[in-house]
Amino acid sequence: MKFEPVEVSERDDELRQEARSWIAATLPTGSFRPGQGLHGDIHSPEFSRKLAERGWVGMSIDPQYGGGGRSPLERFIVVEELLRVGAPIGAHAVAERQTVPMLMLHGTQEQRDKFLPAIRAGEAYFSVGMSEPNAGSDLAAVRTKATRVEGGWALSGTKIWTSGAHQRPYCIVFCRTEPPSEDRHAGFSQLLVDLRGPGITLSPIHFMDGSHQFNEVVFDNAFVPDSMVLGQIGNGWNQVMQELSLERAGPERILSTWPVLEAFLAGRGTDDDGLDEVLGRIVARLWIIRQMSLSLTQAFAEGSSLRGEGAIVKDLGTNFEQEVVSSLLALIDEVPELDSPERWETVFAEALLMTPSTTIRGGTVEVLRSIVARAARDDDS
Amino acid sequence: MSVDPLESTVADILAEAWNLDAQQRAESEGWSSDCWEMLAKAEMPWVGVSETSGGAGGTIADATKVVRQVGRYAAPVPVAETGLIGGGFAASLGIEVPRGIVSVAVPSRDDALRLDAAGNVSGVLHRVPWGRHASAVVAIADAESGQRVVLLDPAAGKTEERDNIAGEPRDKLTFDKVGVPADNTADCPEEAVDELFLRGALSRVALVAGASRAVARMAVKYTQERHQFGRAVGNFQAVSTRLAALVEESEAAYLASRVLTSRLENETHGKRLGDYEFEIAAAKAATARSAAEVSKQGHQVHGAIGMTREYPLHRFNRRLWVWAHEYGSERYWNKHLGWTLLANGVDSIWPTVAAGRYTS
Numbered sequence: 001m002k003f004e005p006v007e008v009s010e011r012d013d014e015l016r017q018e019a020r021s022w023i024a025a026t027l028p029t030g031s032f033r034p035g036q037g038l039h040g041d042i043h044s045p046e047f048s049r050k051l052a053e054r055g056w057v058g059m060s061i062d063p064q065y066g067g068g069g070r071s072p073l074e075r076f077i078v079v080e081e082l083l084r085v086g087a088p089i090g091a092h093a094v095a096e097r098q099t100v101p102m103l104m105l106h107g108t109q110e111q112r113d114k115f116l117p118a119i120r121a122g123e124a125y126f127s128v129g130m131s132e133p134n135a136g137s138d139l140a141a142v143r144t145k146a147t148r149v150e151g152g153w154a155l156s157g158t159k160i161w162t163s164g165a166h167q168r169p170y171c172i173v174f175c176r177t178e179p180p181s182e183d184r185h186a187g188f189s190q191l192l193v194d195l196r197g198p199g200i201t202l203s204p205i206h207f208m209d210g211s212h213q214f215n216e217v218v219f220d221n222a223f224v225p226d227s228m229v230l231g232q233i234g235n236g237w238n239q240v241m242q243e244l245s246l247e248r249a250g251p252e253r254i255l256s257t258w259p260v261l262e263a264f265l266a267g268r269g270t271d272d273d274g275l276d277e278v279l280g281r282i283v284a285r286l287w288i289i290r291q292m293s294l295s296l297t298q299a300f301a302e303g304s305s306l307r308g309e310g311a312i313v314k315d316l317g318t319n320f321e322q323e324v325v326s327s328l329l330a331l332i333d334e335v336p337e338l339d340s341p342e343r344w345e346t347v348f349a350e351a352l353l354m355t356p357s358t359t360i361r362g363g364t365v366e367v368l369r370s371i372v373a374r375a376a377r378d379d380d381s
Numbered sequence: 382m383s384v385d386p387l388e389s390t391v392a393d394i395l396a397e398a399w400n401l402d403a404q405q406r407a408e409s410e411g412w413s414s415d416c417w418e419m420l421a422k423a424e425m426p427w428v429g430v431s432e433t434s435g436g437a438g439g440t441i442a443d444a445t446k447v448v449r450q451v452g453r454y455a456a457p458v459p460v461a462e463t464g465l466i467g468g469g470f471a472a473s474l475g476i477e478v479p480r481g482i483v484s485v486a487v488p489s490r491d492d493a494l495r496l497d498a499a500g501n502v503s504g505v506l507h508r509v510p511w512g513r514h515a516s517a518v519v520a521i522a523d524a525e526s527g528q529r530v531v532l533l534d535p536a537a538g539k540t541e542e543r544d545n546i547a548g549e550p551r552d553k554l555t556f557d558k559v560g561v562p563a564d565n566t567a568d569c570p571e572e573a574v575d576e577l578f579l580r581g582a583l584s585r586v587a588l589v590a591g592a593s594r595a596v597a598r599m600a601v602k603y604t605q606e607r608h609q610f611g612r613a614v615g616n617f618q619a620v621s622t623r624l625a626a627l628v629e630e631s632e633a634a635y636l637a638s639r640v641l642t643s644r645l646e647n648e649t650h651g652k653r654l655g656d657y658e659f660e661i662a663a664a665k666a667a668t669a670r671s672a673a674e675v676s677k678q679g680h681q682v683h684g685a686i687g688m689t690r691e692y693p694l695h696r697f698n699r700r701l702w703v704w705a706h707e708y709g710s711e712r713y714w715n716k717h718l719g720w721t722l723l724a725n726g727v728d729s730i731w732p733t734v735a736a737g738r739y740t741s
Contacts (some may be wrong), residue, residue: 097587283733287660287734288637288664369649
């Protein structure tokens with residue numbers, strides 16, 4: 001596997017300091033509810049716009065579309081600092097992390113002109129249209145189909161889990177444009193869909209803590225114009241695999257529970273017996289997973305795809321996110337309560353309910369380990 | 382992956398020297414004089430020891446590369462002690478290092494060495510790696526004026542041969558009023574003791590990294606070759622899940638060591654080894670954790686054959702158990718990290734991780 005040490009420059013350090021200062025000024029502790037993972041996808045158009053004004057949404061978008069043309073490493077640095085405090089980046093996170101690169105790789109000029117400046121301004125929000133009731137880990141079992149009509153496509157089918165679809169109206173929908181054949185991966189495409197259009201119905205799926213994050217999205221002959229086909233008709237499988245790899249190896253899969261630790265230490269204090277060892281173990285693990293993530297960020301910037309390596313980082317990272325919470329829980333005698341007046345405790349309680357999701361969403365660790373094992377076999381040959 | 386010329390040179394030497402014959406001879410000798418001779422001819426054990434002190438030159442970063450490959454082959458030769466740890470440390474204090482096997486007594490509570498006013502050393506050193514083969518041992522002695530580093534000749538004392546669980550020599554050396562020339566002693570301030578310990582930790586990170594990679598390669602290969610129920614055992618999900626965990630941890634360990642090499646090479650955090658303490662601590666703790674998983678999964682996916690003396694797996698796994706624990710166990714370094722971070726203030730934790738050095 002290809003992991004390489006990354007040395008950051010002084011300019012990178014300066015950017016990190018700038019991000020830290022801006023975040024401290026814009027989101028003083030206690031002034032906002034820190035999100036973690038699922039809830040860290042806290043939808044705040046206001047914050048997204050502020051961040052965009054600062055130039056930190058869609059940092060790596062080409063300047064011709066209003067972007068800063070910054071490197072993936074620079075984006076990594078800013079995103080890390082945002083995740084550290086649990087900043088409400090939920091409105092723009094998917095758009096910036098996945099949609100932007102997909103538009104750069106596969107978008108038409110018209111699509112780029114329509115979406116990139118809006119994403120860059122923190123005003124265009126995207127959700128992910130992949131999973132279905134009968135197609136979770138097995139994405140090739142997707143049944144939502146688009147049939148040819150005049151000027152475009154009629155989309156019918158059901159997507160499920162679609163996080164934030166009720167708040168983030170644009171969606172890249174993975175669907176069949178050809179009937180199933182011998183080749184399981186043939187006949188798929190991706191369509192850029194506005195979920196507010198006719199023939200589309202959203203219903204909430206409540207998470208186990210009662211919150212509304214997930215949705216079921218039913219398409220009933222919803223019209224999608226030709227101009228909103230992303231990439232090539234029939235190339236959907238390759239495209240969706242690329243999109244998945246974009247969301248695997250970054251700090252979003254490592255740091256989503258970090259705010260729990262910081263809140264714990266600040267709010268509860270540092271007197272718990274055994275805290276030093278637990279903290280050291282967490283920090284040592286974070287240190288190496290971070291080095292791996294940095295390595296991949298650099299490699300992606302240079303155009304490598306590294307599927308096995310991305311799966312490794314997501315497996316280690318999402319398990320780490322759970323470990324932060326479980327190892328702190330092991331230190332204390334009382335179960336945290338959601339309605340505690342102590343902020344550290346409510347954040348902790350929310351995390352307990354949220355963390356089962358980390359090793360499931362975006363690719364279960366079981367699937368990831370299959371990918372790793374296969375990559376290791378290929379490496380060896 | 383970019384191939385470092387120094388590392389590939391060492392790997393080539395070992396790939397050739399550490400053959401079946403050499404392995405058989407090492408079984409009876411307790412170490413590999415064959416590998417040592419081949420490496421010595423290329424001056425590899427003295428990489429990282431300054432030329433002015435009798436070494437081959439090269440940096441401490443170079444020394445970690447050499448040691449990483451020694452770990453990769455689990456070659457039973459005292460390269461880490463001679464160059465990276467003992468020789469490099471002694472040379473940094475101005476002590477001339479003889480060409481030969483150099484060992485180091487790990488500073489520990491069990492040892493008690495005294496240097497009297499007449500320049501004689503008395504006391505006991507436990508678990509000295511390769512003590513019976515060494516022509517010189519670097520140790521720390523208590524003197525009237527404070528701690529002193531001394532370079533001792535084991536032949537002037539008494540050696541009790543003992544092996545650790547991996548079959549590596551960890552000997553007990555006893556000295557009774559042994560004269561040590563003044564040139565073979567130097568002042569040893571507290572930072573120097575820390576530095577010696579950090580060098581040792583660096584060496585174990587490198588050895589664990591190399592050995593972990595070897596176990597991963599061996600396991601992937603074996604689970605493809607071994608067939609049961611009509612297919613390769615590695616294709617059963619229950620096995621491939623373990624293999625994936627093994628590979629992940631071996632990649633983590635290997636990168637951890639390479640990151641330290643990169644930092645030292647680039648002088649990222651400064652010119653003193655103490656400047657790298659955070660990342661060395663994190664890497665040592667992290668690789669110890671990875672080593673436990675690598676050895677466990679390595680054994681499990683090999684089934685019964687992996688437990689035999691003849692099959693090479695045990696040569697790596699037993700060493701992983703030892704190296705993960707030496708120069709500070711996982712628990713030691715976890716506690717050290719946690720304690721230091723809490724002392725520096727909870728607000729310093731994230732900035733420390735991001736910067737790779739302690740801040741306050």
